[in-house]
Amino acid sequence: MNSIPAIRTAISDLKIEQRVERDVKAGIPEVDRRNHTESEESLRAYVVREVIGRVHENRQSELDRELADRSGVEIRQLYQELKNAESLVEKKIGGRLASLISGLKCGAQDYSALRMDLEIFRHRNGLTREAEYRESKLMHYSVIFFIVILETMLNAFFLSRGSELGLVGGFFQAFIISLINLGFAAILAVSLRNCFHVNLARKTIAAVMLAAVVTLAVVFVLGVGHYREALEQDPFTASQLAIQHLRAQPLAIDDFNSWIMVVVSGIALMLLCAKLFVVDDRYPGYTAITRRVRRLQQAWAEAHEDAIESVNEMADELHEMLAEKEKALRAQFIQFKASIERSEEIHRHYQEDIVKAQGLLDELVRYYQSYSTRMLNRRAAYFGELLRFELDKLPRLNTTGLEQHQRDLATFEELMAELDQVYDRGIATVNQRCEAIQYTLSVLVDKLELDHGLRRA
Template sequence: MTSIPATKAAISALKIEQRVERDVKAGIPEHDRRNHTESEEGLRSYVVREIIGRVHENRQTELDKELADRSEVEIRQLFQDLKNTDALVEKKISSRMANLVSGLKRSAQDYSAVRMDLEIFRHRNGLTREAVYRESRILHHSVIFFIVILETVLNAFFLSKGSDLGLVGGFFQAFIISLVNLGFAAFMAFSLRNCFHQNLVRKGAAVLVSAAVLAVAIIFVLGVGHYREALEQNPFTASQLAMTSLWNQPLGIQDFNSWIMVVVSAIALILLTAKFFVVDDRYPGYTAITRRVRALQKSWAETFEEAIESINELGEEVHELLAEKEKTIRAQFIQFKASIERSEEIHRHYHEDIAKAQGLLDELIRYYQSYSARMLNRRAAYFGELLRFELDKLPRLNTTGLEQHQQDLAAFEALMNELDEAYIGAIDTVNARCESVQESLAALVDKLELDYGLRRA
């Protein structure tokens, strides 16, 4: 902001002494004059134009900036939004409810369809009991992995002596044997499970397959023992020797370590078969369809819980939005009121600047008269009043926006008195609407469960 300069600075800027010297040489001022000289009028014009004009421009810029800041407030709109919370909540809920209802219906249809498949499966297969199986797949695979690794390690010890690669070669041979046993166990468990099927043809075929797999598995286990014994005799022809010995004398293993290896493989095969068999229900296919039913049953329950949680999240979201609006209203009101006070202060300072400018003009005229009197060696030639600003011709600050905003401030103060009540009412509206929607969802779930036969009435 341009400030009122000091008297000495103004005297130097206006070059008053040179003006006086010029006027004295021209015979001005006369001793008994009653009017101002051209130089004196020039001093007034300079102060009005160069000093008050700049001060006015800066003060007006400050006022315009405050006016622009106040024009950006949205107190009325934000307050009206609080009053219209029911419309806001209804808009948000309606868009979300469509997705929630669609998801619940789709989940109910899927669950109902699989339940129907389960009932059809039970009816066709004459089942009246629930499926018995292990829930945890992780534990199942962990036990199988442990059995395979343990069998591999034990067999690797016996096979390492006759292997060209020592313990490493024995380990790989033992690992291959364990994988073959794993395949036999899985196929054996599948065959045994089909032995419980009510279809006689399928049951008979399963019995034959089980017997065949068991026979092949026994031959393979004994062959492992013969191979271990043949390694002791000749590692290079061990396979041929083992096959010949197995064909001629299946139980003719003479080496004790080879029998231990046979026993280890047999035990591993039995354990793996038992593990594969008990992990699912003994009736084939019963576990798979039961797992699907329970998975969709869980999904159905989770869908409803997610729907309720979604409504709760929506309520919290609207609560945060309302709190932000309430906070914004208070902040904007404080800023609006402070801006009006600053604008009034700017207007007051401008009038003070005019008074200071008048004092500066008085000092400049006195200095003009005093210096001219010293040069003429007499008293000051001017006896009238000092120069005065013509106030009606001075630039005025545009305060139209300020006057309007002063009226708005009174209205905003009334709104602030109602803000707490409006905010509490908005929160209550949100809570009531969310509770109503949750009750509607619960009623919809009951209806869907009855319509799709998910529970009895």
Template sequence: MTSIPAIKTAISALKIEQRVERDVKAGIPEVDRRNHTESEESLRAYVVREVIGRVHENRQTELDKELADRSEVDIRQLFQEMKNIESLVEKKVGGRLASLIGGLKRSAQDYSAVRMDLEIFRHRNGLTREAVYPESKLLHYSVIFFIVILETLLNAFFLSKGSELGLVGGFFQAFIIALINLGLAAFMAFSLRNCFHQNLARKTFSAVLLSAVVTLSIVFVLGVGHYREALEQDPFTASQLAINSLRVTPLAIEDFNSWVMMVVSIIALALLSTKFFVVDDRYPGYTAVTRRMRNLQKAWGESFEDAIEGVNEVVDELHELLAEKEKTLRAQFIQFKASIERSEEIHRHYQEDIVKAQTLLDELIRYYQSYSARMMNRRAAYFGELLRFELDKIPRLNTTGLEQHQRDLSVFEELMAELDQVYDQSIATVNQRCDEIQQSLTALVDKLELDHGLRRA
């Protein structure tokens, strides 16, 4: 900001000595003069315009900035929002609660529908027992994968001796054989499971299909043995020799490694069929409908937990919101009060600047009189006496906003005295509303379970 200049700076800026010399030559100032001279007007204009004017402008700018900052506070609004927390709770919870209730109703309907499907399935198929199946299929499929790889590695050893590509060729041939065994095992398990169906036609067809798959599996295993034996004779015509030998003398296998390879395939086929069969309940379709029912049963229980958790999340958000409002309110009050103190300090400094300006003017007058007396070799004239009263017309700072905010400060202090109590009441209101919502959700769940037959009264 602009400060009061030093006396030497003002003397130099006004060129007082040159003015004195000029005035003396012109015969002024007279001792009994009563009118302002041009030099007097220059001194007055310098002090009022160049000093007081600039200081006033800067001080007023500072006051206006503080006023603008204070005008941005919303202490009353924040305080009122904390008092009217119920409306904020309803606004936050209303939409979320409607969504939670809708989700609970849909979950109850889906669970009820799949329970009905399960009961209908049991009634149609004459089932009175629970479905027997493993909860996770991961372990079973892991075992199946391990069996396939192990069979491939073992058969690759037996097939590598007669293969053109050695171990690599034997591995690919063994892998193809293992995949065929995997497919046969899947069909065998499917056929065996459908043999337990109560429908006679379906049961008969499944028995015939099972016999066909078993027969095909035996033929394939024998063919693998004949192919292994034919590789020892002629790798280039092994397939043709194996087919001819299988058709003429199916059991005429003389190579021990071929028999070992057949036993490995039979064991792998049996294990794969067993794993495919036990991965689901023995009655076809019973596992699928039971899994759907249990998944929706779990989803129904989780939906209620999610609803309660959703309400708790809303409550946590409201607690954080209230804490943030309370923190913001206190911070704004501190800033508001500090801004008023700074504005009062600015006003006080301006009054001090006026005193300093008057002192500066007095010093300029005395310097002019002293220098004039030395030049004229007589008593100094009464130069500048009339200027002593010109400072009464200097601009005043506009403190209208400050006065209003000083009155607001007393009101804000009363609000801050009530803030702790209002904050505690708001937290209690949020917690109470949360308990009411949780109780209503519990009652809704009980009603939905009774209405949809999910439990007995």
């Protein structure tokens, strides 16, 4: 063992040979003596102090480290938490369940209130049918974009000849014309939709606006044709010439390409107006409120599913939590048991160290006696028995914590024998509680739908 020094090292450290020479000069040891000399007693003191003392310090430090590690285990706490799985479940789901119930109640109230608004809207406007509109706005805007780009490309071809910038200038002019047509189409669609309103004054205003916008749109389309024709005559004064010809003779367009532009712009305007009109219900405002109701209807349907899914996720979290506690408990028990075994091994090694130290002391005493015999140059005298350790005076390891933990180990082994059953009961408790919560939420949803008139009994 590394803690016990070699005999030669101890002889050198103690300077036994010098001791013997000094003792021999002083007439020590006496012939046929029966008591040990002071030097022999100092050998025992050296081994006790320098050898056993250091070994004791190292072994005690090891024992203290193991004791500190064992003192940090939470086996009883983890076992109790597994055993009281129901309280753990209630602590985990208490706040979340209240949040789910509150969310369902708020969702039911909002959905019910908006349904009531829809019924009031229908009653006030004399509507007995469902709203008719296009669900996909992406497709709607895609078609509008396609019409605008197609009109721009066709008109750009005709406007490029007279433009100072060529095709690029013609493209920008055509694009501006397409945007103006889009604006006219939007106003026409709104005016046409308001012509179906139940309010007579609003219907009249919409009809007047429709007629005015149609007139402006026709004038603008014809003006585009006159502008195209004026570009052939003089590109620098084409705008003035187009306005003059439009005022004098609106339909007097002699250029065939200009008429094609008029037709293209007119068709694009009508297509845009038709597309903007049919995307929503013909009755103004009916689509907007219907969309909001359906969004809340879908949100309400998803709210129940999300609540159930939330409970399932919560059950998975609790299962994982219990599994982690069970895993941690087993790991701590294994470490606790291994630590006790290491502590017992340390104590056993210390006893072995004492035996080895006694052997070292015997060797040192024999060397002292044999060397003194050679120095005296006579037959070996009787030196008495070899020195023995006074065991009751040797330092002892403090094993108070170890003894307590050995008793705890027996208790922990009993807990581990019941751990599987406790864990299974905990999982079953989580499953039963979560199933009960899901049933409670289903009952709550049925009650809310009946109380708020979201479905018939």
